[in-house]
Amino acid sequence: MKTFLGAIALAPFLAAAADIPRTWTDDAVAALEVPLAKPRYSPVHISERDYYRIPERTIYKSYRVHHPQREPAGYMDWLKQQEPQIAFDARKLDTPAEWIAAGELVFNSPLSFGPVFFGAAEVRDPAFYEQTKMPVAKDGTIPFARWVIREKGKVELGSMGCNTCHTRVMPDGTVAPGAQGNNPGDRQGAWMLRRAAKFAPPAQLLKTVRTFALQFEVPGLTDDPNRRGQTLTLEEFITAGEAIPAGVTARSHTSMLLPPQIPDIIGVSERRFLDHTGLVRHNGMADLMRYTTLVQDMIGLARYGDGAPPPPRKGARYSDAQLYALAQYVYSLQPPPNPHAFDRTAARGKAVFEKARCATCHPAPLYTNNKLIAADGFTPPAEDRTRFAVSTSRVGTDPRYALQTRKGTGYYKVPSLKGLWYRGPLEHHGSVATLEDWLDPRRLQAEYIPTGYAGPDGKTRGVRGHEFGLKLSAGDRAALIAFLRTL
Ligand code: HEC
Ligand code: HEC
Secondary structure (H helix, E strand, O other): OHHHHHHHHHHHHHHHHHHOOOOOOHHHHHHHEOOOOOHHHOEEOOOHHHHOOOOEOOOEOEEOOEOHHHOOOOHHHHHHHOOOOEOOOHHHOOOHHHHHHHHHHHHOOOOEOOOOOOOHHHHOOHHHHHHHOOOOOOOOEOOOOEEEEEEOOEEEEEEOOHHHHOEEEOOOOOEEEOOOOOOOHHHHHHHHHHHHHHHOOHHHHHHHHHHHHHHHOOOOOOOOHHHHHHOOOHHHHHHHHHOOOOOEOOOOOOOOOOOOEOOOOOOHHHOOEEOOOOOEEOOOHHHHHHHHHHHHHHHHHOEEOOOOOOOOOOOOEOOHHHHHHHHHHHHHOOOOOOOOOOOHHHHHHHHHHHHOOHHHOOOOOOOOOOOEEEOOOOOOOHHHHHHOOEOOOOOOOOOHHHHOOOOOOOEEEOOOOOOHHHOOOEOOOOOEOOHHHHOOHHHHOOOOOOOOOOOOOOOOOOOOOOOOOOOOOHHHHHHHHHHHOOO
């Protein structure tokens, strides 16, 4: 009798659990990534057995963060009175809508409770907003962080969930979750560093920063530009951080000196490769679950080819149910309503798009052919052509991110052109701020000052490659841009 009742109580849970893919299986992880340009140094991830020994992350109820001048009276005192509550409980989830709502919680749930781009003191300091240009939503909140109660009476600022980088405050103050983020994270990091330099012993601070920069060094790469991190002065670190605009960020295992654009993840379900270099193969929700746990937690545990294994460290991981909910939420994200109508100019622009052969790589309806394009200096191995969708064309953009970072597969993927109207800066480094700049032939010249990310010293630099559409007449160019903004 007892067992029978137990079985009834467990039945709904087991039914739900059966649908949740097992995230980290040895076979799936081994097939997940495109090898790096130097295949011998491709990452080898931790085993399934070790993965499931890592404790699961508890997701607590969290609360909105306001600009200090827009905070409701008594809000902080009220937060101090709140009991800690566990917000994510897979046993309570049943309908698709419930799973998506739970995924939103995971999206906004922090990984870090200490200052990273900013901490509790910074979000309560009006000067921080003015000096770093941190955007505030029209309701007075900042969607990039949350207050969390893990212990009664202790109000912690949590950040580095997906929301910190993948949320955009639009010009009208509305919030677009999943869009290319526009919190100026690295500029804030530079601000924090400049302030720390006033109090901390300089040698100690420099040592901390250099240790942080070690993660960007690429095993097996001779003349690794990222090794420069070990000789930069504190002032040069600060300048390098200040040079990184909102929408671009030196994410873990990318590069501080060659930082990537933050992609728009609205519509990601249609993309067959993830990351600019197409590092991760994406054939459905389970791959997105693997991608997420990889970039948020597992990346630091990977051994790069025949390099030394990283030192063991304490940490947590998302549960399979949390990743499943998150993937459903990410797949459900919709673009903000497009104010650009398909008018006569846009119709003319569509014809220009076709005539300029943009559609060979960016065909409707996805506006990407989902292919990989070899960067200059990389010759794809013959087997790649059968294993992955590799295009025979080249675009000749700056090859460094594809060849000189830990994500360097030797390729760039063809990005989708959907949602161009609300995002920027563009290109894998976010080198140009707008479509006008992308289609401006002056960007090729060495004396050009990139309007997006210029480089660690913010100097002149040509934004090379992808010369499609650069020879159009002014009228055709304007029409093409009008069309691109309708997508
Ligand atoms: C610190 C900032 C940061 C955080 C936090 C972050 N991301 Fe990202 N994300 C990036 C950057 C930068 C890239 C591009 C990396 C590259 O191309 O090498 C990226 C790429 C992606 C992509 C690939 C999209 C594409 O089209 O290539 C997905 C999907 C994604 N992130 C989802 C997430 C999810 C889900 C979370 C939360 C669990 C998250 N990210 C947290 C910065 C961040
Ligand atoms: C041979 C393939 C190919 C053709 C043809 C092509 N593109 Fe691209 N496009 C790419 C690739 C690859 C990238 C990414 C390059 C990078 O980031 O280094 C890209 C990037 C872009 C971007 C930046 C997107 C972003 O999110 O940052 C825009 C805009 C764009 N292309 C528009 C066009 C237009 C307009 C045309 C025609 C005039 C065109 N492309 C023709 C392959 C192509």
